[in-house]
Amino acid sequence: MTELPHSIRGAADLLRSRRTSALELTEAALERSHADRHNAWLHLCDERARAQARTADARLKLGDAPALTGIPWACKDIIGTKAIPTTAGSRILEGYVPPYSATVVERLDERGAVMLGKTNLDEFAMGSSNENSAFGPVKNPWRTDRVPGGSSGGSAVAVAAGEALFALGTDTGGSIRQPAALCGVVGMKPTYGRVPRWGVVAFASSLDQVGPFTNTVEDAAIVCEAIFGKDPNDTTMVTEFPDDDLQTDLEKGVKGMRLGVPKEYFSLKGMEPGVERAVRAALKVLEREGAKLEEVSLSLTDHGLAVYYIIQPAEASSNLARYDGIRYGLRVEGPNLLETYRRTRGKGFGPEVKRRMILGTYALSAGYYDAYYVKAQKVRTLIKAEYDRVFEKVDALVTPTSPTVAFAIGAKVNDPLAMYLNDVFTLPVNISGLPGISVPCGFSDGLPVGLQIIANSYQERTMFRVAAAYERATPHHLARPEVKAA
Amino acid sequence: MTVSAPPYELVIGIETHVELNTESKMFCGCRARWFGAPPNTLVCPVCLGLPGALPVPNRRAIELAITAGLALHCQTPDHTKFDRKNYMYPDLPKGYQISQYDLPLTVNGWLKLEGGKRVGIRRAHLEEDTGTLKHGEGAGQRYTLVDFNRSGVPLLEIVSDPDMSSAGEAERYVRTLRDILVYSGVSEMRLEQGAGRFDVNVSIRFEEGGKTIWPPQSEIKNLNSYEALRGAVAYESDRLWREWQSGGEIRTRTGKVTVGWSPERGRTYMQRSKEEVEDYRYFPEPDLVALRPKATRVAELRAALPEMPTERRARFVEKLGLSEKDARNLVADRQLADYFEAAVGVEPTSAKAVANWVIGELTAALKRDGGDAKGARVAPEQLGVLVRLIAAGRVSPTAAKQVFGEMWKRGGDPEAIVNTLGLAQTSDEDAIAAAVDEVLKANPSALADYRKGKERALDGLIGPVMSRMKGRADGAVIRRIILERVG
Structure with a gap:
């Protein structure tokens, strides 16, 4: 099988020097995607992709095509796509075909990117292993008995296995960065409010954010430039912040930068020694490159998980109330309305989704609301304030992305708390609305480890600058799993 | 027969839901005027x-809500937000309604009923309407269809204090409220199109064995006309009293009950009791940011408020010399009152006559041909000129009706029409005298009656003379000439 170029930048150069065409690139990507043995895809739309590729080729011939023209990409199946089924990994949306596309999809369409299809995920993005998909688990291409992480497992794998040049995922508590770490690719969550949520199936509205999976930091910046920016359909977006050139600082290096190392991120019980070793080695690299490392304290880190598991299920319980079998998706008819609701939702939702809706409903109930939801919001404010204080002293934070490498499929399915702990380093970033990126930083037991770089709100450029400097200094991002053909 | 006062005191509070006068819905660009559109x-x-859909708040709806608050003497807090009210029903597509819970757009106001009583306005908040359900039966199966045209239409819920103490007062409150909302442009409140609905809290209070008894209240849901409001309040308060008297479960119940009103059967029916009360799990809507109405904008909205109906009525009576009844008739329809004022602007010394024309000819013509006073086929300025012609004796009131009819039909300047149709009042007394003679000859009995002392017997002759004169004579001149002839 033909291999895809290593990066968007590489492919864009080939397209412009006529050494390949968008159609050839798309055919190769489709061939590899059809041969995928990791259950990464839920839907491939070959003909649409070929049509987009032909249009892209015509545009490339005219010159002046944007960087993403002709680049094949993978879309997490929680991002709505017009006329293409969108399942959110759930049976409840069986048969639902959106009449409109998410803004992020429209923006990529406009730039001539070629969407190959929709990728597998944990149902409604609820999970850290992709085992909660109604359409079966996704396998990690580095070791197929391991999970790829979640919830955007399919998107991470599509990039890691060389099936697409980039993918979009959504990150509510780590759903881009954690699978990126576990699959050895770059995964990035933007500042809350920089990417439109219009058309993205809502999980937890105040935390959800779309972001890219890529092979390189530069590619992540390229995709972010395409999807960032105000959308009048999403009024929670920031209006004052100007769109900036995210690639400007990529080459600047970290010399003289102050990087914070939060001690709480290294003292967690359950952190694998191999992960810690790899991350500490990465810190050394950054120091060698001229950064000043500084130990900082984020004392509320422990409370992040509790806050997250109140706010996130509370919002989810409300967001998922619309799936009632009346207008679209699955309907299991009962003798009366209540029974139709019960049967439809009973059959349509998986156990993890039900668990979270019950948690969220409880947290919002009369008599509990103040003790749970209101208190969680107050602690959320405190957590955010703690980050604000730290960012007065440092330019960015460097931490592990996940406390473990990819674990065995089935290992944690009966232990939700152990599963939730996987996101302990990523979810405070969502709670605080900050941008974060995971870049490959080596291996433990032959499985990839991710380094997380967190910047202050809207400081994506700073975040990319640190990530790119690290990437240049190490070969880890070049490592690829050996993918066996079907 | 004497109507005896009920043996209890009534305490009534009303939640009024009105559709706001916006082109588009509360959170999307769809047309808000849903009534009559295909499902x-x-x-x-x-x-x-x-x-994946997200709400975008309608700025005009927010401003209308603030305007309503200002017209109701409310305060506009500088911080307000939307919340989600969670419940599932097929007409509620998201499984929650976007509403406002603890920080409404406007709070703490009042309105004054005719007669001077004040009713407190506790709050008014914005929310989105639901779809509508249609139940039917076909092929032996019962079914329900959902129409989402109304879904998302902006609603303002106005909550009164429990300040009303009779069904009549409750009705006066909602009529006064309606006048204010229509006047301030907030809502057209066409009840017949479902654009206003009332939830009414009714409780009774009385003395028994030296103690004040205040049994749990009833909430009557979804009343959509003044008749329903009157009937339901009277029925339900009486029902509470009878239930108490017969030792019903109201004596042990602790919470309120929710009832519906069946206009066909003229009675209320139980919907749910406190034990089944829903927990709406309100929480701040995460898809919308909090609102901070700017004080400068609120001031602009306040400055743009028109004169309110009560004040306008008083001015019509005191300054323009109208009767209470005419003032009420005009002010009940803002467009009619505006029309009246525009016409009076042309003929300021004949306000009373202008009012008669507006309430009489104009209203009849509008009723006959449809349409509103604004944009009527006879402009207020034209009517003003016509009334001036009458006052100046240039055209008789009878002929003026013909002129009005002509303007209504074909348009045109009143003076020109008077000339074209030859309706100018004649001062040719010979012609009038000739007509009088003809009429007297044809009505010998009237003359006989007059001579027997019935002074009014000749009054009936003025009309026939006028019609022989084709309306062009002055009634007073006819009268004088008749008296001259018979005297």
């Missing part, structure tokens, strides 16, 4: 609750 034609991902 599910005014819908989009937002008001259908499709996955």
Whole structure:
């Protein structure tokens, strides 16, 4: 099988020097995607992709095509796509075909990117292993008995296995960065409010954010430039912040930068020694490159998980109330309305989704609301304030992305708390609305480890600058799993 | 027969839901004027609750809500937000309604009923309307259809204090409220099109064995006319009293009950009791940011408020010399009152006559041909000129009706029409005298009656003379000439 170029930048150069065409690139990507043995895809739309590729080729011939023209990409199946089924990994949306596309999809369409299809995920993005998909688990291409992480497992794998040049995922508590770490690719969550949520199936509205999976930091910046920016359909977006050139600082290096190392991120019980070793080695690299490392304290880190598991299920319980079998998706008819609701939702939702809706409903109930939801919001404010204080002293934070490498499929399915702990380093970033990126930083037991770089709100450029400097200094991002053909 | 006062005191509070006068819905661009549109034609991902859709608040709806508050003497807090009210029903596409819970747009006001009583306005908040359900039966099966045209239409819920103490007062409150909302442009409140609905809290209070008894209240849901409001309040208060008297469960119940009103059967029916009370799990709507109405904008909205109906009525009576009744008739319809004032502007010394024309000829013509006073086929300025012609004796009131009819039909300047149709009042007394003679000859009995002392017997002759004169004579001149002839 033909291999895809290593990066968007590489492919864009080939397209412009006529050494390949968008159609050839798309055919190769489709061939590899059809041969995928990791259950990464839920839907491939070959003909649409070929049509987009032909249009892209015509545009490339005219010159002046944007960087993403002709680049094949993978879309997490929680991002709505017009006329293409969108399942959110759930049976409840069986048969639902959106009449409109998410803004992020429209923006990529406009730039001539070629969407190959929709990728597998944990149902409604609820999970850290992709085992909660109604359409079966996704396998990690580095070791197929391991999970790829979640919830955007399919998107991470599509990039890691060389099936697409980039993918979009959504990150509510780590759903881009954690699978990126576990699959050895770059995964990035933007500042809350920089990417439109219009058309993205809502999980937890105040935390959800779309972001890219890529092979390189530069590619992540390229995709972010395409999807960032105000959308009048999403009024929670920031209006004052100007769109900036995210690639400007990529080459600047970290010399003289102050990087914070939060001690709480290294003292967690359950952190694998191999992960810690790899991350500490990465810190050394950054120091060698001229950064000043500084130990900082984020004392509320422990409370992040509790806050997250109140706010996130509370919002989810409300967001998922619309799936009632009346207008679209699955309907299991009962003798009366209540029974139709019960049967439809009973059959349509998986156990993890039900668990979270019950948690969220409880947290919002009369008599509990103040003790749970209101208190969680107050602690959320405190957590955010703690980050604000730290960012007065440092330019960015460097931490592990996940406390473990990819674990065995089935290992944690009966232990939700152990599963939730996987996101302990990523979810405070969502709670605080900050941008974060995971870049490959080596291996433990032959499985990839991710380094997380967190910047202050809207400081994506700073975040990319640190990530790119690290990437240049190490070969880890070049490592690829050996993918066996079907 | 004497109507005896009920043996209890009534305490009534009303939640009024009104559709706001906006072109588009509360959170999307779909048309808000849903009444009469084919089912599910005014819908989009937002008001259908499709996955991934997000609300965008309607600025005009927010400003109208603030305006309503200002017209009701409310305060506009500088911080307000939207919340989600969670419950599932097929007409509610998202499984929650976007509403306002603890920080409404406007709070703590009042309105004054005719006669001077004040009713407190506790709060008014914005929310989105639901779809509508249609139940039917076909092929032996009962079914329900959902129409989402109304889904997302902006609603203002205005909550009164429990300040009303009779069904009549409750009705006066909602009529006064309606006048204010229509006047301030907030809502057209066409009840017949479902654009206003009332939830009424009714409780009774009385003395028994030296103690004040205040049994749990009833909430009557979804009343949509003044008749329903009157009937339901009277029925339900009496029912509470009878239930108490017969030792019903009201004596042990602790919470309120929710009832519906059946206009066909003229009675209320139980919907749910406190034990089944729903927990709406309100929480701040995470898809919308909090609102901070700017004080400068609120001041602008306040400055743009028109004169309110009560004040306008008083001015019409005191300054323009209208009767209470005429003032009420005009002010009940803002467009009619505006029309009246525009016409009076042309003929300021004949306000009373202008009022008669507006309430009489104009209203009849509008009723006959449809349409509103604004944009009527006879402009207020034209009517003003016509009334001036009458006052100056240039045209008789009878002929003026013909002129009005002509303007209504074909348009044109009143003076020109008077000339074209030859309706100018004649001062040719010979012609009038000739007509009088003819009429007297044809009505010998009237003359005989007059001579027997019935002074009014000749009054009936003025009309026939006028019609022989084709309306062009002055009634007073006819009268004088008749008296001259018989005297």
